[in-house]
């Protein structure tokens with residue numbers, strides 16, 4: 144079933160240590176007054192301008208096969224393909240923080256206020272990731288409400304552009320999900336607008352299905368190694 148998900152701005156909890164950590168700043172670092180001002184202003188701008196929204200659409204494994212195949216450019220061996228085939232439930236999703244916030248980031252950079260632009264971009268990127276985590280948590284609650292045994296399941300998000308799923312996969316995903324309804328569009332380079340949007344598939348199943356060894360050839364150039372942290376938290 145396809146449905147629009149309502150999020151409130153306060154649903155996105157901003158974790159200062161994680162946001163600063165994403166900039167390479169350790170928690171115990173002593174920060175200047177000027178830095179604190181820029182950080183505080185970015186948080187206030189985020190609260191004022193964010194308009195979070197989401198859309199999800201349940202899909203069968205055979206239906207997702209076609210979406211995942213996309214333009215035929217995925218890596219021949221990749222973790223997403225192995226995981227989705229073992230899933231108990233799949234849902235396409237897209238979430239966004241809205242156009243106004245993304246436009247403000249661009250405006251700050253364009254005006255030469257790089258420090259404020261970088262900080263708001265950093266806060267927004269963190270928040271967009273948290274919004275996709277919220278979509279996953281909502282799905283987990285929904286599945287558990289229908290079938291209590293599924294409380295043991297873990298729901299994780301996977302997106303085109305990562306882990307061997309080619310970015311061009313966005314095209315098919317958009318054709319099926321149609322997130323234009325909540326204001327997310329795709330350009331010819333498969334980039335989403337607003338920029339602070341995340342799309343992909345939510346994969347639900349036992350924690351074990353999400354476990355794998357990150358030894359694919361493309362892992363050598365992966366900067367985040369985010370799968371390691373995700374598997375640790377299963």
Ligand code: SF4
Nearest residue numbers: 306357362365369370
């Ligand atoms: S190391 Fe990076 S590319 Fe490889 S599976 Fe993990 S997150 Fe994906």
